[in-house]
Amino acid sequence: MQKISVLLFLAWVSFLFYAGIALFTSGFLLTRWELTNHSSCQEPPGPGALPWGGRGEPGACWMASRFSRLVLVVIDALRFDFAQPQRSPVSGEPPVSLPFLGKMGFLQRLLETQPHHARLYQAKADPPTTTMQRLKALTTGSLPTFIDAGSNFASSAIVEDNLIKQLSSTGRRVVFMGDETWNDLFPGVFSQALFFPSFNVRDLETVDNGIMKHLYPTMDSDKWDVLITHFLGVDHCGHKHDPYHPEMAKKLTQMDKMIQGLVKRLKNDTLLVVTGDHGMTVSGNHGGESELETSVALFLYSPRALFPSAPAEKPEIIPQISLVPTLALLLGLPIPFGNIGEVIAEVFSEIEDSQPRSSALAQASALHLNAQQVSRFLHTYSATAQDLQLQKLHRLQKLFSKASADYQRHLQSPQGAEAALRTVVAELQQFLRGVRAMCTESWARFSLVRMAGGAALLAATCFLCLLVSQWAASPAFCFGPLLKPMASGLSGAMVCAGLLASTGLKLDFVVVGAMAAVGSLLPFLWKAWASWGSKRPLASLLPMPGPVLLLLFFRFAGFFSDSYVVTEARVAPFLLISLILLLVAQLHWEGKLLPPKLLSIPRLGFLTPAGPPQYSAMHAVGLGVGLLLCIRLAGLFYRCHEETPICSSSPLLSPLRSTVGGRAKNLWYGACVGALVALLASVRLWLRCYGNLKSPEPPMLFVRWGLPLMGLGTATYWALAAGADEAPPRLRALVSGASVMLPRAVAGLATSGLLLLLWRPVTVLVKATAGAPRARTVLTPFSGPPTSQADLDYVVPQIYRHMQEEFRGRLERTKSQGLLTVAAYQLGSVYSAAVVTALTLLAFPLLLLHAERISLVFLLLFLQSFLLLHLLAAGIPITTAGPFTVPWHAVFAWALMAAQTFYTTGHQPVFSAIQWHAAFVGVSESRDFTWLSAFLVGANTFASHILFAVGCPLLLLWPFLCENQGSRKRRQPPGNEAEARVRPEEEQEPLMEMRLRDAPHHFSAALLQLGLKYLFVLGIQILACVLAASILRRHLLVWKVFAPKFIFEAVGFIVSSVGLCLGIALVMRVDGAVSSWFRQLVLTQQK
Amino acid sequence: MKDTDIKKLLYTHLLCIFSIILSIFIPSFFSENFSILETHLTWLCICSVSVTAVNLVLYLVLKPNVSSKRSSLSYKVTRFLKCCIYFLTSCFFFHVIFVLYGAPLIELALETFSLAVILSTFTTVPCLCLLGPNFKGWLRIFSRNGVTSVWENSLQITTISSFVGIWLGAFPIPLDWGRPWQEWPISCTLGATFGYVAGLVISPLWIYWNRKKLTYKNN
């Protein structure tokens, strides 16, 4: 019952945190309202005559169509400089030669030879620069907001008005070939479509070759009005290699050839548009708002002359969404309702008519239509949603009505000069730009109430953790009062929600969750205050020692500085090292390292400090130095944050596949396998040292045989993955099949191992010897294999006594008939053996999701935590009969190490650093982003969170394990004389983890305390993120640094809290199994 | 405990502070383009030398430690050599610690080492002056109930405050303010110096305020 209530309570506290996070998120990551209104030909955007009497003509709309056909070529991630013409180098300057420069020679030739037909623009994409957001913007002309960024790979149909919908509703035949995302965005719109899966970024050819196969035949057939193609090769090349790879040159040349073929087949009434959806960073990723990601090539070509003048020396910079109204008007469509883009005015000049006035008039009328449409949208939008700033809105509306009046005036007086029309054009453009600026600013507006509520809820929950963890450390702690207010509050909130639901109100799950959280939290805090808090001074609520509090404060404050968030990979180890040095120094300060003789002045010889030193100085200093070395070595695996100006990520993070040179590859492969073997060997050695490996139980059999098998599988998988490109063609199928099956096999083995562990978690060796001279039941938690008969006869009265107390009646009877001597070994480390085994089993599948060389980090990780646990245990006194405590510095160091490992496994809290390749491990063919891929990528990203959260109970268990070494050492010198006389040898036998079992009540309380403390430290981090994001919400870097950090930290918190509950549940399962094992033992004794 | 001891302590500390201030101002008379930030390493050397000199002079004048019985020349020479070795060892030790803390391994090694030198000047040199090359004695001072005199107590305080200072000095490094003093290792040396000076100021005051509570074992 106590165990259940511990888990329930932890789950409830986690729920409180989740509710706070959800409430904050709902206020912080807002979406823009999507209007479902549509423009139509019949309904002009505003009053006033349509130019050229658009309505009357067949096929014409707001404006007469200038092109009846369109070929839109979207080349994913076509950055501006990929298509930029290469000027012949100025003399004296060395020619720049990069694989991606000047590879689109055909475009360049077109621009040079036909300046009135072709034009290249530098289009500015709005962040987030993910494909789906950009496609949405390219068809609706709006600004998809940040929150959509998450749905990139699970896209859904566009509800807003868009070009494609307009095309199909006016009866054009739209043919599409390319990226499957279009099918999700525009389901069932295309008259003919050929979709290719987009998610497998390793594949550079399938999509492009597939399109190429069908492109020209479709072009030549006459079954289309609009032909859209979306090529993925360039983007995938960026993701797989980077823009500097020779493959990129190949890809771009291929695209250039493709365009050449298209241009050859173009007819006079056809417009060709070649554009990218976004750019890419130097590492080939995208999603953020850096210059390289947002600058996109946009190329227009028409066989008819389209532009009145030759292009400027430097391509003009225009917003990417300008394409939407421009295409709409050129094709004779109404501009999509929600568009806020601005037409490219020069396209609308009258080429045939050489009069400058008519040209200006044509531009002005196109812009006026555009402005009318935008004004109508603003009007409708501000009536629906209140998130636009009223003042600005009014100013813009005034600007529009003035420009509109001017336009009408000049329209009516045909003698108006060209200059006057130019001012009208300028006014209209000013209006359109003002609208865009206002929308950009306003669609990142926050709900302050929810943000404050979420932050308050998180803060209160942190306080609760502090309160209860302090409470659980007191001897008179009981579980009863914990659950009552929680249950009553939760049920009250349920009833409230039920009532609300029955009244038919629309229920917001976030609000309901927050209500339930507050409803259960308040009675609890009230109760706690009444029964406990008011009796003591508040100062005792701050139980942390000063230095730890200071470090925690620094960590908290670091979240408020963008520099510290960006360099957290260096800051977390810094704090961790400081904490470790502090621990060693503190041990020395308290005289626990050196014998008191050394520390006192010889000639005076004052009293020894309390207790003998538990650890030798060399031991502790060695642990500290080892830890520092591990941390520094792990720091070599460093990935750059995208905001770090001059930085290069460690080459160690890249997969072996991309290593150049066979010798280096082989050496690295050897090192990785070596790390794997070392990891396996050290775990086995550890288990053997504590004797648990001797146990005949299935989990230990698995450790003996299954783990090496898993290691073998992993090593083989690495070999296949590293050499996949070099495999001979006839073996390709075999290799690819094996590299899919091997990770699955390892994961399956790990799962079966975990199941075995859950089934029989007690890993002890029982020896029964018949016919002992004096019949008695003996349970020795003696660690290590029994060496002699004397060892077997070893008596441990403590356990014996407790056994007696537990099963007195039965034991009495047993004694009377007793024939057996039962000795059980390794009981002393039964809990931690289970946890360590579980961690190892978890580590293998997680390792497979990372690049090969991360195995070295995993080895360091295990080593590091082992050393840290030992060092921490040195400072913790072993209490015999509870209450047990886990000190704050231990929990904090553990959390810091989790954070450090997050970075050393090659992660950064930014979206561009997510290792998507993890989604392909053990997946044969991924057509789409499924839950499985999400799970795999999540497990890759939060591997360190999982491992450290599950391993958290070790913090409680380890000091008891270390008792073994301490007492063994003490055995050598003659012990206390009086003791030795009474019970020779007996007192010295370590009880180790059985001490915890001796006080089950305190054991549960300690687990609760441990969980709460860990949640508190994590909660403080998430609270800092929340506060930073809300206070700095107007900060320049909020979307680049603080918001991603918050999201990563929030997901990390959820993962950690689940892992923590699982880890604690595992310990409880072992405890239950040990109990039933004892019971069984007694029953067999009775027979 | 005598108040005269505390007074003496205060004066010696003032002298140390004075030497640091002098090391900032004196060189600018000789060299035009001397400044703490731009010719940082020069200043570091001058500061380190002057603090060491003052410490040595004070030690020779005051002899706060009970002088040892043997006073032969060879003993003194070996003692001095030992001190030098200890000093160098501590420099290398601090260098290693800085590298483990995250300082670059190969680049800027000279800067890192000079930081180690200045930290040794603030911590190891006073220890050597007061206790001699006696590592066990050092360990004793930095443990609870280990100090036996006003001098040792003040040594404890100045050393700890130097460490805290250098540690705090590392905090501005990641910030993107682009100030010249954020460069490695300027902020750390400044931090160490401020910490040392603060320790020099605080320790006499602290000892004075707590003189009732402090009972050294040999008094």
Ligand SMILES: [Zn+2]
């Ligand atoms: Zn894309």
Ligand SMILES: [Zn+2]
């Ligand atoms: Zn991409």
